[in-house]
Amino acid sequence: MTSSADITRLQALIRTIPDFPEPGIQFRDITALLADADGLTLALDAMAEGLAPGDVDAVVAVEARGFLLAGGLAHRLHCGVVPVRKPGKLPGPTLGVSYALEYGEDRLEMHQGALRPGARILVVDDLIATGGTALATGELVTRAGGHIVGFRFLIDLPELGGAAKLAARGWSPRALLSY
Ligand SMILES: O=P(O)(O)OC[C@H]1O[C@H](OP(=O)(O)OP(=O)(O)O)[C@H](O)[C@@H]1O
Numbered sequence: 001m002t003s004s005a006d007i008t009r010l011q012a013l014i015r016t017i018p019d020f021p022e023p024g025i026q027f028r029d030i031t032a033l034l035a036d037a038d039g040l041t042l043a044l045d046a047m048a049e050g051l052a053p054g055d056v057d058a059v060v061a062v063e064a065r066g067f068l069l070a071g072g073l074a075h076r077l078h079c080g081v082v083p084v085r086k087p088g089k090l091p092g093p094t095l096g097v098s099y100a101l102e103y104g105e106d107r108l109e110m111h112q113g114a115l116r117p118g119a120r121i122l123v124v125d126d127l128i129a130t131g132g133t134a135l136a137t138g139e140l141v142t143r144a145g146g147h148i149v150g151f152r153f154l155i156d157l158p159e160l161g162g163a164a165k166l167a168a169r170g171w172s173p174r175a176l177l178s179y
């Protein structure tokens with residue numbers, strides 16, 4: 001069970017960089033947490049909490065920072081990882097969805113046939129802000145025939161409303177830290 005001391009340790013490993021990548025954005029940088037063996041283990045254990053091997057058929061991970069957490073989570077849950085990538089990166093035929101970011105616009109793609117019909121999917125990313133990325137990923141998973149078990153994030157920026165949008169779709173988001 002994650003304690004408030006654990007949360008404080010994780011918070012201490014996250015830097016806030018003002019005005020990156022654009023003026024007005026408070027960028028939550030997780031690189032020091034990723035580089036810290038105990039911090040990374042703590043974060044992954046906490047993100048996997050409430051799930052056990054056998055509960056999930058695949059972790060769907062969002063490029064790029066989601067990839068850094070997905071392997072560790074999938075290892076804990078004894079399942080594989082399916083990547084959701086920026087346009088033009090996947091070599092086979094893809095499904096694609098366009099979406100808005102806190103800064104800018106992007107598109108996400110997943111390989112056609114990457115999910116077995118009815119597969120139980122955990123979606124993983126480092127952070128949810130406006131929810132555009134997560135909603136687009138949920139849409140991809142649904143179009144690919146998957147069933148979303150939940151969304152796990154390290155960080156939620158609740159003022160930007162993304163987690164509320166996921167909850168409104170019935171997609172139960174969970175994050176370790178809020179800013
Ligand atoms: O909730 P949203 O407003 O959609 O924002 C959250 C997304 O933004 C960041 O990714 P980014 O697109 O910056 O890409 P990166 O992981 O490649 O740095 C973050 O890792 C999430 O994927």
Ligand SMILES: Nc1ncnc2[nH]cnc12
Nearest residue numbers: 026027028029102127129
């Ligand atoms: N404020 C933020 N910090 C880090 N990553 C982000 N992705 C979207 N908004 C972000």
